[in-house]
Each structure stands twice: as C-alpha cells, then as structure tokens.
Amino acid sequence: MREGLRHASDAVASLDPAKRKEFVLAIVDHVLEVIPHQERGSVAARELTDLMRTS
Secondary structure (H helix, E strand, O other), X not given: OHXXXXXXXXXXXXXXXXXXXXXXXXXXXXXXXXXXXXXXXXHHHHHHHHHHHOO
16 A cells, blocks of 8 residues: 555656646545555655645
C-alpha cells in the first residue's frame, strides 16, 4: 500500500501544476478515499494528502 501511495505522489508531483487536470485530481481523491483505515496515518498517505491540498 505504502509503495503505491508513494508512486501516486511521485506521479502527481512530477506534473506541471497546470497539467494537474480535474481528472487526475479526481482519481487521486478516489485513491485517498479507499486507503485502509490502518494506513491513513502513514507517511505515504500524509504526503499524498498534502500534495493534493497544495494542487
């Protein structure tokens, strides 16, 4: 799970902010919704959440 979250963070972070279209953000938002409860406090989950807040 954590490796997948880090991969998602890296993929979104590598995009030019202008290219972070609503579709990409919606997919990442869905990923965040389905993170198992025990993983939501992980560093990887927090990094992806923080990245989405700044997008």
